């Protein structure tokens with residue numbers, strides 16, 4: 198995690214028009230390996246940015262750095278105008294991990310009531326909490342299962358309970374790690390519609406990881422990753438045009454081939 202010994206000397210927060218996330222010379226080491234290498238990118242506010250790349254390329258590590266839970270992060274990483282991990286960011290960011298974090302022995306409503314009580318405590322907030330919980334359950338289309346035990350839900354339903362928890366505090370930035378993995382096509386489409394609603398109606402910024410390239414087409418912008426580096430930071434249209442490809446998947450493969458060829462040339466010249 199990045200270090201914050203004092204908030205007294207914090208620089209003033211950057212204006213809302215600035216990027217939601219800005220990284221420069223960002224490096225992360227995990228165990229003996231350098232997992233992220235010299236990343237430089239920005240994520241604009243109010244849009245959906247897809248973080249795509251093969252398994253093991255560093256997507257989760259980057260998300261953990263952004264939400265402030267990753268150790269050994271160096272370089273610049275600003276989130277909503279503050280350095281990543283800053284205490285004031287805790288209530289402004291919703292993070293959904295790959296493994297759903299729900300209590301199996303509680304119902305869906307009890308799970309959300311529990312997290313709502315942490316976010317918005319006190320007797321006087323009871324009505325507001327009830328409303329927020331009901332809305333978050335409806336947002337993820339689980340109203341008909343409100344009183345079902347989380348332990349009896351399918352994997353996709355449990356993921357949606359986790360997403361509902363992240364939506365409780367109406368966060369400005371939602372960081373979602375592979376939220377559609379294992380879901381059927383109808384649910385995937387519905388969730389992507391929900392993500393677009395959240396960005397459009399609340400002006401929220403969403404960073405969504407996936408290794409399913411067809412989901413890239415649903416994003417406003419893309420960060421394509423490979424082996425701990427950013428291969429491209431662009432819109433799906435611009436990527437297809439730039440590489441002369443029909444799909445983002447073909448564009449990604451084109452960029453991988455280019456990177457491999459460039460690395461081989463560099464090796465050749467150093468011999």
Ligand SMILES: Nc1ncnc2c1ncn2[C@@H]1O[C@H](COP(=O)(O)OP(=O)(O)OP(=O)(O)O)[C@@H](O)[C@H]1O
Nearest residue numbers: 227228229232251252253254255256257258259408
């Ligand atoms: N706790 C850890 N200690 C050491 N290395 C780790 C640790 N966790 C992950 N790594 C390594 O860091 C690299 C990036 O992992 P990460 O989970 O960020 O990838 P990912 O792109 O999210 O993969 P996936 O799509 O499979 O979830 C991998 O090579 C992985 O082996």
